[in-house]
Amino acid sequence: MAMPIPQLVERAREELSKLTGLELSTTLGAAKDEKGWRISVEMVEKHSIPDQMDILAIYEVLLDDAGNLLEFGRKKLRKRIDTEVEEEE
Incomplete structure (x- = not known):
């Protein structure tokens, strides 16, 4: 049975945090x-002082539709202060 999006998002967040x-x-x-x-x-x-220099990923x-983790990966890193978003092609 397919999970609703809010539950899928929560599952993804929980799994990433654990992994x-x-x-x-x-x-x-x-x-x-x-x-x-x-x-x-x-x-x-990575937390930094000041927090604007934190490294975010x-x-x-x-x-899958049942909420089972199939894969995960880090796609990008940035400093918290860097708010400009690059357009992906």
Whole structure:
């Protein structure tokens, strides 16, 4: 049975936190494709002082319709202060 999106997002966040040991920051998006649900989550890789220099990472998780983790990976790193988003082609 397929899980609703809010439950899939929560599952992705829980699994990433357990697997990486990193602090969760923000859920950036969720989309379904032919392989399953792709959920993007931003996580704190490294705390710094001042906190604007924290290193944040965007992770992508792939879940099936039942919420089982199929794969995950870090896609990008940035400093918290770097708010400009690059367009992907």
